[in-house]
Every structure is written in structure tokens, then in C-alpha cells.
Amino acid sequence: MSPRWENTASVAIPERGIITYALSSNRQNILAGAAHAAVFNTWRRFAGQVLFWAPPLVAAWYAMEWANKR
Template sequence: MAGGKWMGWWGHLGAAKQRGIVTYTLSPYEQRAFAGALHQAVFNTFRRVSGQAFYIAVPMGLAYGVFTWGKENHQWRLSKEGHALHGDH
């Protein structure tokens, strides 16, 4: 009670009932929170990865090329021919 007047339950504070307010509800048994989530995840992941592939593939290709060149050059420099051309250690 507030000021000697009962104010009603929460949300019904003694005012006149409002008209024209429509409330919609959906049963929890009808909701599908993860409907299509796996399908969307697969295609969204593919779209995002394919969009970034150029930015990843080119530097990795260059790094692989430099790495293989370095290994071959190192092996060549350890050979007799490499020693003869560049001198001994």
C-alpha cells in the first residue's frame, strides 16, 4: 500500500486499462535457436576463407620459395663445387 491506496500487482499501478496494445508471444517449444546454424557456418566460413586466401597464399608461397632456395643453396655451398667457387670455410 502506498498512501492508503492499493496499487495492484507489478505493472498494474491502479491506472485505467490501456487499449490498443497488442502483445505477441512464441512458445519456447516452437523456437529454434540454432535453426540452420551449421549450414550457415559452413558456407560463411568458406566465403570468409576464400576471401582471405590471396593474402595468405602469396606470402606463404614466397616464404616456401625462399626456404627451398636457401636449403638448396646451402647444400650446394657444402659441396665440392660450391667450395671450389666460393673458397673453403
């Protein structure tokens, strides 16, 4: 009996030229580089946002100093 055309997609045909690698989950270091990445990611995010909140903070500081002296 020959296979019907509808069922040919379910037949597992080995593909050529595709290479996969796997590592067991109990052999992986899940925190590899986490501290290093956290430091540099924090600095990158800080540097990208500091110009949005620092000038108003400095202006408010000087306004409060001026108001207290006055």
C-alpha cells in the same frame, strides 16, 4: 475527473494496423540452419582472406626451398 495531459502517454491505447506474431521460446529450434550457415560463412570468410595470406606463404615456401638447396 478528466485525465491530465501529462499522463496521456502512460495510457495504453491500442494501435491499429500493427500485427505482431510471437513463438514461445520452448518451441523454437535454436540450431536451425546453424551447420549450413557455418559452412558457407566459413567459406565466404576464407575466400575473402586467402589472397592476403597465401601469396606470402607461397613466397616464403619457395625462399626456404631455395635456401635449403643452396
